[in-house]
Amino acid sequence: MKGILLVEDDVAFSEMLKQFLVRHQYVVDVSYNIKNALQQLEKKNYDLIFTDLRLPDGDGIALLKQIKKSKHAVPVVLMTSYAEVSTAVQAMKQGAFDYISKPFNPSEVLEVINNALEEKTTSVVPVQEKKESTKLSTDFVKGISSSSKVLDEYILLVAPINMSVLITGESGTGKEVVAKTIHLKSPRHNKPFIAVDCGAIPREIASSEFFGHKKGSFTGANEDKIGHFESANGGTLFLDEVGNLTYENQIQLLRALQERKIKPIGSSKEIKVDIRLITATNEDLLAAVEKGDFREDLYHRLNEFSIKVPNLKDRKDDLILYADYFLNKANQQLNKSVIGFSKDVLTIFQNYQWPGNLRELSNVIKRATLLTKSEIIDVEVLPIELTKVKESKSSLNKFSTKENEKALIISALEEVGNNKTQAAKLLNITRKTLYNKLKEYNLS
Numbered sequence: 052m053k054g055i056l057l058v059e060d061d062v063a064f065s066e067m068l069k070q071f072l073v074r075h076q077y078v079v080d081v082s083y084n085i086k087n088a089l090q091q092l093e094k095k096n097y098d099l100i101f102t103d104l105r106l107p108d109g110d111g112i113a114l115l116k117q118i119k120k121s122k123h124a125v126p127v128v129l130m131t132s133y134a135e136v137s138t139a140v141q142a143m144k145q146g147a148f149d150y151i152s153k154p155f156n157p158s159e160v161l162e163v164i165n166n167a168l169e170e171k172t173t174s175v176v177p178v179q180e181k182k183e184s185t186k187l188s189t190d191f192v193k194g195i196s197s198s199s200k201v202l203d204e205y206i207l208l209v210a211p212i213n214m215s216v217l218i219t220g221e222s223g224t225g226k227e228v229v230a231k232t233i234h235l236k237s238p239r240h241n242k243p244f245i246a247v248d249c250g251a252i253p254r255e256i257a258s259s260e261f262f263g264h265k266k267g268s269f270t271g272a273n274e275d276k277i278g279h280f281e282s283a284n285g286g287t288l289f290l291d292e293v294g295n296l297t298y299e300n301q302i303q304l305l306r307a308l309q310e311r312k313i314k315p316i317g318s319s320k321e322i323k324v325d326i327r328l329i330t331a332t333n334e335d336l337l338a339a340v341e342k343g344d345f346r347e348d349l350y351h352r353l354n355e356f357s358i359k360v361p362n363l364k365d366r367k368d369d370l371i372l373y374a375d376y377f378l379n380k381a382n383q384q385l386n387k388s389v390i391g392f393s394k395d396v397l398t399i400f401q402n403y404q405w406p407g408n409l410r411e412l413s414n415v416i417k418r419a420t421l422l423t424k425s426e427i428i429d430v431e432v433l434p435i436e437l438t439k440v441k442e443s444k445s446s447l448n449k450f451s452t453k454e455n456e457k458a459l460i461i462s463a464l465e466e467v468g469n470n471k472t473q474a475a476k477l478l479n480i481t482r483k484t485l486y487n488k489l490k491e492y493n494l495s
């Protein structure tokens with residue numbers, strides 16, 4: 052029987068989930084905090100870890116990082132509330148297998164577990180091998196749509212020039228891939244490319260993360276630490292989610308960029324640094340400047356050249372190209388040999404809005420590749436949000452009276468366990484519109 056470690060401090064909830072998993076033939080241990088979870092992991096080998104994002108002595112991402120550092124290649128699934136989904140997406144970048152939002156849908160829990168366990172047994176790339184590979188690769192696939200062509204042109208134009216580049220675009224459009232490609236096409240390509248997620252750094256340690264510190268300079272500084280600026284020296288520093296920097300960090304960043312020098316915390320010596328800065332955001336930074344949340348001088352310093360990465364829904368000509376690319380990648384990762392997509396699947400792909408952009412496409416294809424038992428990916432292995440949107444949309448067109456709209460909203464809410472965000476997605480309307488309609492129809 053497969054063993055699962057459940058890390059969750061809500062005792063009632065963890066007990067309920069444990070019972071559910073035990074009923075499905077898993078052996079389950081529960082830890083209520085990170086410390087205990089790490090002790091458990093020392094004692095026993097688990098097949099899967101299910102961890103809450105918020106724990107009394109840290110967050111699930113800290114636990115994830117520790118596990119990834121250790122020799123156990125155990126998949127980690129994060130449990131989040133809906134408000135934390137963007138953090139969970141970041142966690143997946145750090146190596147989490149998947150995340151699942153509370154309240155849970157039982158079949159979703161079992162599906163995620165099956166995927167994670169299957170992935171563990173079919174994975175063909177040993178974790179160790181991945182870690183040791185230091186060569187940076189981007190796997191940048193050039194699109195064929197007109198907006199992709201403009202994107203490629205801009206990348207080639209700016210790469211050789213030492214300008215700061217601000218990359219904008221929705222989440223999952225490929226901003227980090229664009230940043231790496233610029234670095235690889237620049238004269239700095241043999242030097243480090245350091246990517247930092249500004250949204251994931253706790254504000255108390257941000258200065259030390261950027262500029263480093265000396266041993267003993269503050270409680271917990273047990274050894275000297277090199278900051279990201281110094282690590283990126285000679286190369287490129289990529290700051291993702293730059294809009295999340297605190298005002299204080301913005302000032303420090305601006306100073307470092309202007310003076311081209313940094314001083315680690317607790318050190319009296321300044322260090323010269325030569326970095327090229329690339330930043331990315333999915334927020335409207337100009338609006339943040341207008342509101343006074345982001346410094347205007349820093350904005351101009353970062354935005355010497357800007358590149359907007361288009362949404363997937365605006366480059367539908369590229370869709371099949373990327374779908375094929377992600378299918379090949381999934382085949383390699385999962386040791387499968389799926390050859391393509393059914394016609395219906397391609398139609399659904401073309402009609403879907405892809406709010407999660409290329410990342411969502413990649414995830415959908417990976418899951419479908421894993422689930423499919425035939426050589427062709429067909430509709431039944433697509434996640435519900437893709438297939439239901441089609442149905443809901445067509446029924447929305449058929450029924451335009453208020454009564455039917457009300458019925459449609461009720462059925463969408465029932466389908467997603469009353470979760471408003473998911474229901475709005477299903478109905479293809481914004482959450483705000485959904486709330487307005489709930490009020491209008493007295494459906495609280």
Ligand SMILES: Nc1ncnc2c1ncn2[C@@H]1O[C@H](COP(=O)(O)OP(=O)(O)OP(=O)(O)O)[C@@H](O)[C@H]1O
Pocket residue numbers: 140190191192193220221222223224225226227228229291333409410413
């Ligand atoms: N041009 C591309 N060629 C191949 N794969 C791509 C391309 N663009 C994006 N991807 C893939 O899509 C996924 C999302 O890309 P990436 O992480 O760069 O997006 P992002 O815009 O930085 O996301 P976020 O805003 O959440 O940080 C990754 O798996 C990436 O490998």
